[in-house]
Each structure stands twice: as C-alpha cells, then as structure tokens.
Amino acid sequence: MLLRALVDSPELRLRVLTGEDALDRPVGGVFTTDLLDPSRYLSGGEIVLTGLMWRRAPADSPAFVSALVGAGVAALAAGDAALGSVPPDLVEACRAHRLPLLEVPVDVSFAAITERVMRSLLPAGPGPAVARLRRLAAERAGTPSAGPEPAEAMAALLAVADTEYGVTGWVLSATGRLVAGAGPAPGAALRPALASAGLDAPDFPAAVTVDGAPFSLYPVAGPPGPPGPSSYRLACWFVALAGDHATWDDERHAVAAELAALVAGHRARHEDGRRAARRSADVLLHRVLGWRPGRAGGAEREIAAVLSRCGLPPGGPLVAVAVAAPHAGDQPRAAPPGGELPGAAPAGGGPAGVPAMAEPGAAQEAARVLLEEMLPGALVGVGGATAVALASDAGDVVSRVRDAVGALGRVPGLDLPFGVSVLGASAAGNGGEPASGARGDRAEPAGAARGDGADSAGAAGSDGGEPASAAGGDGAEPAGAGTGSAVASVARVVAEARRAARLAELLGGGVRMVDSAQFGSWELLLAMVPGEARRTFRGALLDPLVAYDRDHGTELVATLEAFLACSGSWSRAAEAMFIHVNSLRYRIRRIEELTGRDPRSLADQAALLLALRIPE
DSSP, X not given: OBHHHHHTOTTTOOEEEEOGGGTTOBOOEEEEOOOSOOGGGOOSSEEEEEOSTTOSSTTHHHHHHHHHHHHTOSEEEEEOTTTSSOOHHHHHHHHHHTOOEEEEOTTSOHHHHHHHHHHHHSOSSOOHHHHHHHHHHHHHHOOTTTSOOHHHHHHHHHHHHHHHHOOOEEEEETTOOEEEESSSOOOTTHHHHHHHHHHHOSSSSEEEEETTEEEEEEEEOOTTXXXXXXXXXXXXXXXXXXXOGGGOOHHHHHHHHHHHHHHHHHHHHHHHHHHHHHHHXXXXXXXXXXXXXXXXXXXXHHHHHXXXXXXXXXXXXXXXXXXXXXXXXXXXXXXXXXXXXXXOOOGGGSOTTOOOOOBOOHHHHHHHHXXXXXXXXXXXXEETTEEEEEESOHXXXXXXXXXXXXXXXXXXXXXXXXXXXXXXXXXXTTTTOOOOSEETTEEOOSOBOOSSOXXXXXXXXXXXXXXXXXXXXXXXXXXXXXXXXXXXXXXXXXXXXXXXXXXXXXXXXXXXXXEGGGGGOHHHHHXXXXXXXXXXXXXXXXXXXXXXXXXXXOOHHHHHHHHHHTTTOHHHHHHHXXXXXXXXXXXXXXXXXHHXXXXXXXXXXXXXXXXXXXXX
C-alpha cells in the first residue's frame, strides 16, 4: 500500500508533520519500537511506530531518525501519549533527512495501524473462508471498550476455523501456556513440546512431529521484534495447527495464514494495553531496589501502596523470580550522566550512588514477556539485565517456574538463567525478616531468604548495580517503621532473586534455576569451581587411596566415607564397616599417611568430604 492510503484513512486520523511530498512511498511492513537504534530489526520499507520512550534529550532525535533512514524505512509515525506532543527536534530531524513523519492521535492504537498495513499486504480477493473469518473478526472486535477479551475473540475464530473448515488449532506462548483455542486442548506435556519446537524451528511455517502427530506452527511476534532463529522467540506466541501444512490445499493454507494474521492483530492490541503497566512496574522495581529506611518523602508508604494495589501486600508471603536476559548484545541503555529516564523516580527520591533507571533493551523485553507468559497476573518489571516477577502464591509460582525451566531446557543452545527467592511470611513488626515454614496448612517451598541480616539485600552487581536494601539494625526507624520493614522484605527478596539469577548465569550450560536456599550449599559452591580445578582437588586427595585399594585389595575409600558419615565416631564407623575398632584405627592411620590429611581433624575432614562429593 501507499503511505498516502494510511494518511487518508478516516479512522486513523494521522496528521502529516513533515514529508508531504513523499506520501506516494510504498509501505511494505510495520514495526513498533521504543529502542533508540532499532536498525538491526528493520529490513526496509516499513512504517515505524514509536511511543517516543527512547527520547531523553533533544540530541536523541537525530540519532534515532538517522538509524531509521539508514535502514531504509518508508515513514515514521509517533504517538504523543508519553510527551503530550511530538517534540520539535524530532520534526526537524525528520525534515532534514526527508523522512515522512506522522502524528498518531492519543486515542488511536498502534494495533489499528498495524492491522491496516497487514491487511493491505494480504493477497487481493480473499476466498470465502478467509472473508468469513475477517467478517467474524470485525464483528467480534466491536469497539475498543465493548469488545471481548482477546482470548475469547481468538477462541471464537479458532472455533469457526475448526468446525467450518477443518483447521484445528491453538495459540500457545513460548512456555507452552494455552493462550486460546477451540475444542480439546493439547495435553499438559504436549503444549511445552510444541512451544519448544517453535523456539527451535529453522523457519516458518514449521512442520513438526510431536508424540507421533504432525503439527504446523506459525509465529506471532511480540516485543521487541520479528521472530527469528534466536532467543527473541521467547516473546512470541505460536499458532499451532493440527496437520502438516505441506499436504494442505490452497483454502486450508489461506485459512491458516489468515488465522495467524488475526491472532497477530490481537497480540498487537494486547501489547498496546500492557505498555503503561510495564512502565509502571519498571519504575516500582527501580524504587524498591533503591529504597533506604528513613528516606524522606514517604517512599515506604508509596511503594507499599503500589504493591497492595497490585494484590501484593508487602507484609505477606511473596516469591520473586528473576530471569537474566538472553544473551544478544542488546543491553539496556543507561540514562545520561546526571539524567533520568521518563517516569523514573524523582532525583531527590533515591539515595546517592543509585544509578538512574535504564531503558530496557530488546533482550530485556523478551525476558519480561517470558515471565508475563509464565506467571499471568504477576507484577513484572525490568531492572538492569534482569526481568523480575513478584507474585503472592509462592508454592504455585515455584512449581510453575520449575515446569517452565524443564520445558525450555529442551531447546538446544538456549542460555537462560533463572533465580528464585521466597518470602515465607513477614509481618510489619518483625523487622521484615523473610522466613520459611508452614503457611496455614501448607508448607512453603525451600528458598526463603536468610534472616540473619548477612548481606541479605545484595550488593552492587553486574546487571545494573542494585544497591543493598535492608532495614537498619539499630531498631531506630522513623515513624512508619512497620511499612518500612515490610518494604525492606520486598527489596530483600527481589535482590536475592536477582543474585540467584546471576549465580545461575555463572554456572552456564543452558536453561537453569538457582533457588536462594542454595546460596549456602556446597553443591552450588562446587558447581561454580572450574571443572579442571575440581578434578585436580579430588585427585590430590583421593587418587592415592584409589591406587592403594586397587593394588592391595583394601577398602580405604569406603572406610573414609563410613568414618566421615559417622561424624568421626570410632564405634559407629566400625559397626557400619563390620570390623573391629582397632582395624578401623589402622585404616585411618594408613589414610593419613597416603593423603597427608588427618581424618580426625575437622579441617581435614571438610577437605576430604568435599573430595568425596566431587564426581569422577
């Protein structure tokens, strides 16, 4: 379609700010972004839609426009909801680069523009089946205020495709969550397998076989950009249709393509609706991580009030889940020195040394969407290189995260570290110390934050430098101490989840999860030691015993294991080995001679025990 056709659409009411002489440019696609440099996701000919969240200073406009022009886009359409109007510096930059600039009214959604462009790219003269689906979609959409929920609208379309045209399908998230569908849904084990196949497919539509049955997968892109063979597919939905598309006739192909396009329109509306909530969540997370007890301005009450409005009372059970952004080189852009991003905490509202809030990059947005899909209803924000979800049903959340980690772990080459921390119970007057234990008649899962006050809020780290956030230990909190203690608990559980994600990242090797309860485990300590160092340590202590046993037919290694398992008790170890105590003493002396370590010494016991725990 021509750019002029968009401008002339009465329902869009787009206003040309500059570039009136270039309205006959063809538009070959549409792309929505809030990145300062989205050029890597552009192929040329698109109309770019932006909410201007990338703009922090007038100097950003020429850089943004230059990136678009270099990528060969057809035009730029800017919404004015964030800043109230399109800034003059952006108009001037577009004029200088001869890039058409359109202003999008605040009550016109980007989804409406996306649908208009995508419709123009479909083949002319749709067949009866496609026309039927389009009419149904238009009827179901209604007005933005009166239309049904996206899942209901998509389910209605899928039901018609199933009953009238024999195309049976479902919409799945990247974690296998059923977004919408008609008829019997795929089983709990089949859905994650289908999603994993979509994450690993070389191209689309993808024909896959799961549990012996053929399926065809069509991607529905979410932020930050179009799907490709990368970890950005974590933000996608997939339309999974029963059957192999290679065997379909033209009508079935057309119905499948139309379903994918209609679902893409619903997804675009879903993303439009989530934009403000995501921004608020980012600001809240930034303030939680930068919180200090006794700070002026009533920050404790403000944070607690926002959490409560989200159904997360800061004095109740909470679980925080952090996921490190997939490695893609698109890191968050920090605010300029001395500056802040739009919507960040006021300059006077944070302590010295707390960095200004950074705008999430594409990889961070993918991590955010992954958590939103995995934990519907959770409060999800982005801070530094991690996305963090806060939810109140600890047991259910931890279980769902473990299931998702297991499903995503099937995808080859996916590098995704998760961290989990649980706040079992916290009352406003208990100093905000997390605890684990029974809640009602239900046991809390392992992973509660420690209550000893030892570095429990986290220090500055590699993913954005979250500051420590813990209640002061002198008990001299100002008025509102109960609220401050509760907010300290929230800050602590969030910081621990992020630290657990960083530890999972250090472990390497695909999709993995570290629970904060593992911080003090020797398993985690050993896992972080390089393999060569572990093998050298084990060999230095145990190889002499293994060689002696092999050459003399003795059981020195088994004797050492039994002695340490009995905590150095001569009588219990001898009984366990069915030998006399004097024989045990002889063997322990031989072990000491061969290893140079005394199994009766506590320090040497620890070293020998670690050596035994390291696998060969």
